[in-house]
Amino acid sequence: xxxxxxxxxxxxxxxKRRQWSQAWVAAAFLLPALLLLGVxxxxxxxxxxxxxxxxxxxxGNTAQYVGLHNxxxxxxxxxxxxxxxxxxxxxxxxxxxxIPAGLVLAxxxxxxxxxxxxxKVLYFLPLLMSSVAIGTVFRSVYDPNFGPINSLLxxxxxxxxxxxxxxxxxxxxxxVIAVVCWQNIPFYMLLFLAGLASMPAELREAALLDGASxxxxxxxxxxxxxxxxxxxxxxxxxxxxLRYFDLIYVMTGGGPSGASEVMATYMYRTVFxxxxxxxxxxxxxxxxxxxxxxAGLALRTTRRFETEV
Amino acid sequence: xxxxxxxxxxxxxxxxxxxxxxQTTLDLWHIQTTENGKKIIQDAVNRFQQAxxxxxxxxxxxxxxxxxxxLKIAFGAGSAPCVFMSWGGGPLYEYVRSNQVVDLTPYLDxxxxxxxxxxxxxxxxxxxxxxxYGIPAENTAVAVILYNKELFARYGLKPPRTWDELxxxxxxxxxxxxxxxxxxxxxxxxxxxxYAYLVxxxxxxxVFKSAALREKxxxxxxxxxxxxxxxLQELVKAGGFVQGYNGLxxxxxxxxxxxxxxxxxxxxxxxxxxxxxxxxxxEFLKKVxxxxxxxVPGGKGNPNAVLGTVGDNFYSISRGCKNPEAAFKxxxxxxxxxxxxxxxxxxxxxxxxxxxxxxxxxxxIQTFVSxxxxxxxxxxxxxxxxxxxxxxxxxxxLLGLSITPQSAAAQMENLAKKILK
Numbered sequence: 001x002x003x004x005x006x007x008x009x010x011x012x013x014x015x016k017r018r019q020w021s022q023a024w025v026a027a028a029f030l031l032p033a034l035l036l037l038g039v040x041x042x043x044x045x046x047x048x049x050x051x052x053x054x055x056x057x058x059x060g061n062t063a064q065y066v067g068l069h070n071x072x073x074x075x076x077x078x079x080x081x082x083x084x085x086x087x088x089x090x091x092x093x094x095x096x097x098x099i100p101a102g103l104v105l106a107x108x109x110x111x112x113x114x115x116x117x118x119x120k121v122l123y124f125l126p127l128l129m130s131s132v133a134i135g136t137v138f139r140s141v142y143d144p145n146f147g148p149i150n151s152l153l154x155x156x157x158x159x160x161x162x163x164x165x166x167x168x169x170x171x172x173x174x175x176v177i178a179v180v181c182w183q184n185i186p187f188y189m190l191l192f193l194a195g196l197a198s199m200p201a202e203l204r205e206a207a208l209l210d211g212a213s214x215x216x217x218x219x220x221x222x223x224x225x226x227x228x229x230x231x232x233x234x235x236x237x238x239x240x241x242l243r244y245f246d247l248i249y250v251m252t253g254g255g256p257s258g259a260s261e262v263m264a265t266y267m268y269r270t271v272f273x274x275x276x277x278x279x280x281x282x283x284x285x286x287x288x289x290x291x292x293x294x295a296g297l298a299l300r301t302t303r304r305f306e307t308e309v
Numbered sequence: 310x311x312x313x314x315x316x317x318x319x320x321x322x323x324x325x326x327x328x329x330x331x332q333t334t335l336d337l338w339h340i341q342t343t344e345n346g347k348k349i350i351q352d353a354v355n356r357f358q359q360a361x362x363x364x365x366x367x368x369x370x371x372x373x374x375x376x377x378x379x380l381k382i383a384f385g386a387g388s389a390p391c392v393f394m395s396w397g398g399g400p401l402y403e404y405v406r407s408n409q410v411v412d413l414t415p416y417l418d419x420x421x422x423x424x425x426x427x428x429x430x431x432x433x434x435x436x437x438x439x440x441x442y443g444i445p446a447e448n449t450a451v452a453v454i455l456y457n458k459e460l461f462a463r464y465g466l467k468p469p470r471t472w473d474e475l476x477x478x479x480x481x482x483x484x485x486x487x488x489x490x491x492x493x494x495x496x497x498x499x500x501x502x503x504y505a506y507l508v509x510x511x512x513x514x515x516v517f518k519s520a521a522l523r524e525k526x527x528x529x530x531x532x533x534x535x536x537x538x539x540x541l542q543e544l545v546k547a548g549g550f551v552q553g554y555n556g557l558x559x560x561x562x563x564x565x566x567x568x569x570x571x572x573x574x575x576x577x578x579x580x581x582x583x584x585x586x587x588x589x590x591x592e593f594l595k596k597v598x599x600x601x602x603x604x605v606p607g608g609k610g611n612p613n614a615v616l617g618t619v620g621d622n623f624y625s626i627s628r629g630c631k632n633p634e635a636a637f638k639x640x641x642x643x644x645x646x647x648x649x650x651x652x653x654x655x656x657x658x659x660x661x662x663x664x665x666x667x668x669x670x671x672x673x674i675q676t677f678v679s680x681x682x683x684x685x686x687x688x689x690x691x692x693x694x695x696x697x698x699x700x701x702x703x704x705x706x707l708l709g710l711s712i713t714p715q716s717a718a719a720q721m722e723n724l725a726k727k728i729l730k
Contacts, residue, residue, distance in 0.1 A: 058385040059407035136561070143563065144553030145572060166495075167556025169711060253495055256555035257706040272378045274695040275403050277385075 045288065051281035058277040070282035080283065083263045084290070090177055090262065091241035091294075097181045099233050102188025107222070109189070110196045120193075127186040135250025138179045142166050142251075169259035172252050176260055180247055184240070188233050195229035196222070231302045238298050242291045263287045333632050334365045335639060336390035340376045340622065341447070345655040349648055357642040364635050384409055384627070391630035392639060394622045397434025397443060398690035399697055401625065410442045411626040416637045417441055423641050431620030431660035434686050445620020446644040449658040449678055450579040452502045452616045453599040460487060460574045468600035470612070472510075472540065475603045479549045482574050489549045491573035493557035493564035494708060497701035498689055500554070502577050502616060503544070504704045505688045506602040507537035510610040514683040520722075521692060523729050529721035538707050538714025540605065545710055555709050562589065569593050577602070579617060580674050584656045594670075601677070615681040618690070620660035699724050 052070050056063035074080055105123060109116045126134070141147050142165035150162040165175040199222065207217050223230075245264035248254065254265035263283060271280030341350055347370050354366045369390070371379055376394075383389045384404065395401040404410050417424045427445060435443035456468065464485055469475040479489040494500035508517055512533030519527025520534075544550075551573050557563045565582070567573040569590050576582065586594050604612045624643055626636045642648070644659060652659045653666060658675055666672045678684070689697040703717035712720075 057403055057407060058381055059404055060384070060409050062407045139558055139561065143557070145551060145567060146563070146570075164553040164556060167553040167709075169709060172556065252556065255495060255497070255705060256709050257702065257711045269698065272381065274698045275381070275400075275693075276695055 045285075048281045048288075049285050051277055052279075052285050054278040054281075056277045057275040058271070059275075063278075066278065070279050071286075073279070074282050074286060079258055079261060079266060080263070080286075082258055083261045083266045086173055086260060087242050087244070087262050089173065090180065090244055091238050093177050094181060094184065094241045095234060095237050098185050098188050098237055099230065101181070101185045102233070103192050103226075103230075105185065105189040106192035106196060107218075110193060123189060124186045126183045127190075129183075131183070131246035132250050134179065134183055135247045139166065139251055142175055166252050167256055169256055172256060173260040176248050176251050179251070180241075180244065183247065184237075188237070191229055191233055192226060195226045199225050231299075234302060235295055235298050239291055239295050242294060243287065263290075333363065333635060334367055335392060335630070335632065335636055337366055337368045337392040337639065338376070338380065338390045339368070339370055339394040339624075340373050342370050342372055345651075346370075349651045349655065350643065352651065353642045353645065353648045354639070356645070356647065357639050360642075361635065361638065364632075366639060387629065389627040389629050391632070391636045392624055392626055394624055395443065396621055396690045397445075397618070397623045398686050399693040400690065401435060401443065401623070402437050403694060404625075405437050405442050409628050411628060411630065411633050411636075412440045413442060413444065413626070413637065413640075414440045416633075420641065426661055427644070428619055428660045428662055430684050433684075434618060434621070434690070435623050435625070443623035443625035444640050444644065445623050445660045446648070447620070447622045447652065447657065447659065448581070449619045449660055449674070450581050450617050450621060451619075451674070451678055451681070451684065452506065452577055452579050452602070453674075453677070454575050454577050454602060455568070455582060455597055455599045456575040457568060457571065457596050458598050459596045460571060468598075469603050470600075471603050472605045476544070476547055479544070479547050483548045487571070488551040488567070488573040489575055490544075490551065490554075491564045491567040491576040492550050492554040492708075493559040493561075494555050494705060495558045496560070497705045498687065499559050499564070499578065500708045501688055501701055501704040503541055504537055504707065505616050505685060506577070507540050507605065508533050509614055509616065509685055510602065510605040510608045510612070511536050511540075513609040513611070514614055514685060517685065517688070517691075520725065521696075521729075523725070529725055530718045534718045534721070535714045536605075538717050541704075541707050542710060542714065545708055550708070555705060565589065568597075583670060583674075587656065599673075611682050613680050614683045614685065615678065616685045616687065617678075618686055619678065619684055693728060695728055696721070696724055 053065060053067060054063040055066045055069070109120055109123070112119070141149060144150055144162070144164045144167065147165075149165065153159065153162040163171055166172050203221055203225070204217060207221055212220070243264055244262055245268070248260055248262055249265050249268065252260045254261035254269065264287070267280050267283040267287065270276045270283060274280075337350075337354065339350055341347055350370075351368060354368055358364065358366060380389075380393060380395075384407075389409065395404070401410070428449075431445035431449075432441060435441055435445070454468075460482075461467070464481050464487075466478050466481060467474075469478050482489045492499055505517070512531065515525075516527070516531050516533045519525045520529045520531060521527070551557075551564075551567050562585075564573075564576055564578070565585060568576055568586075580599075583594070583597070583599075586597060601612060601615075604610070624640055626633050626640070630636050644661070649659045649661055649664070653664070653671075656668065656671060658664065658666070658671060658678075664675065666675055685691075688700050691697075692700060699721060703712065703720055706712040707714065707717050
């Protein structure tokens with residue numbers, strides 16, 4: 001009753017009223033998401049930054065405010081610089097190996113059609129296993145004395161190639177990266193398979209009618225069609241590599257002598273083994289900044305190269 | 310009918326009353342996750358609960374490595390358990406320094422009989438500034454060199470007593486395609502034992518103490534530390550270790566598998582390793598014997614001095630505990646006569662005086678420890694956590710030949726100057 005009278009006294013145009021109510025509804029729907037973001041993202045981020053200004057062992061009221069001291073130290077920390085370098089190498093190799101491999105597998109499986117279900121499941125398996133289990137399994141695969149890799153090499157009289165895969169500082173990181181790739185290729189394969197499935201058949205058919213070869217169709221039609229998906233894959237792979245932790249922690253713990261240390265393992269060691277919460281928080285905040293900047297740059301540069309299909 | 314109702318009512322009321330009394334709940338966290346280990350503690354808790362009605366103890370066992378993080382987070386969040394386990398030394402001191410641990414000295418003064426029953430050496434890892442912050446309970450574990458008697462006999466070798474004899478043993482084994490030492494050094498503490506023993510044999514027990522405590526001109530660049538690094542690298546270059554030692558994981562048992570398979574002849578490890586072998590491969594245990602870490606030419610150390618710990622694990626009371634009196638009583642049950650007997654039956658040497666042991670191997674360890682003029686706690690446990698981590702990093706790098714002994718010593722000294730005041 002009252003709403004009717006108020007509507008009479010204030011004659012607001014119907015269009016505007018609809019806009020307002022839409023704005024309210026939108027706000028109401030966004031609120032839970034904003035709250036969650038605030039509680040689980042913004043607040044921890046700010047807390048982590050605040051902790052990075054302290055010298056604190058994480059126990060009781062013993063924290064001292066040290067300003068940007070931890071940050072200044074971080075800039076000269078050779079371990080942290082090695083970790084960034086290793087993260088960069090991990091990102092580079094991940095992108096260079098995982099995305100092309102995922103693409104090739106997806107393309108082949110897509111072509112194979114219905115009969116490929118078994119292969120799809122097989123290729124997908126590594127993604128279903130927990131990283132800790134994978135790390136433990138590959139630690140024994142790489143074992144220099146009992147592991148199958150070296151046994152196989154020795155059986156083939158290639159003893160020179162039998163290596164100390166995880167204990168040799170120059171081999172530890174590449175050995176771990178190989179497993180990281182093996183674990184993640186199925187994800188990109190799946191992503192590209194979904195992209196290929198969404199490609200309209202007419203595109204291909206029209207090109208065939210125009211006399212395009214299979215190779216031309218792949219390079220000129222299929223690949224450009226997938227460029228949005230490839231871009232997503234690229235950014236995901238970059239972000240994933242920069243904050244990588246689990247497999248490396250299980251397989252080498254960042255060693256030997258820091259040879260496979262990445263930012264996340266260094267942060268973990270600093271906080272949980274060295275009781276150095278302030279410095280660990282500085283590492284994790286720096287990690288956040290590096291990942292955010294890298295992801296932003298990757299998004300921008302890839303957008304520039306995007307072409308119309 | 311009425312009578313039954315009345316009885317039920319009284320029963321309910323009585324239960325209610327006892328519930329109201331049972332307000333006190335003590336939390337106890339430990340890392341004894343083997344069947345026997347869990348049972349020994351639970352039995353002690355049951356005895357305590359029986360003798361102290363109205364006090365309930367909630368026991369939480371946690372796996373070793375997860376425990377370290379869990380405990381730290383609980384203290385940081387202000388929800389520490391009443392009674393908690395630690396390894397003593399630097400990490401415990403971190404909690405003590407932050408005023409999180411109850412000083413047990415007055416309680417022990419009141420219970421002199423309890424205190425005097427335990428070995429004097431077992432108190433040192435939990436004593437800071439002459440105050441005691443924990444009680445030893447579980448085991449005496451020192452590092453010894455285990456060796457395969459069969460392999461030694463086959464190649465006509467005798468347990469080496471000096472560094473030069475050791476290098477000769479390494480050479481003979483190498484000629485026969487057997488690695489001298491099994492080592493799984495991914496976690497870095499197993500390899501750190503070599504370094505710590507070398508420092509002790511070269512400079513005696515005071516070099517490390519005075520460097521760690523910043524007393525009497527002590528420094529981590531003392532010649533003993535540098536010489537230890539040199540000898541360690543000499544052993545590496547002589548081919549003293551199995552392939553891949555810096556990447557192998559001790560927890561998965563590879564270092565023992567290398568012994569079982571005869572690919573390696575010796576392992577420098579805590580005496581708990583004998584228990585592991587007994588569980589995994591009882592047949593192999595018959596081939597195993599042990600000897601002390603060899604002496605070093607010109608070294609000042611006593612050849613009987615040992616690296617390890619008497620009494621580890623240790624149990625302490627957190628400051629947040631509402632009933633420290635009851636918690637202390639609980640501590641005494643954790644190493645009462647019954648608990649001691651159960652531990653001996655589980656092949657351990659609880660840190661009590663005049664311990665009667667019948668198992669021959671256990672007995673030998675007991676004699677070995679009783680002869681020791683000094684017991685050096687593991688470096689990574691004695692040092693403050695940050696320095697302990699660096700020690701593990703540098704000793705792993707020394708073993709990997711990726712830094713020089715001078716650089717390892719200098720890194721330790723720089724950090725020590727920064728964080729030890």
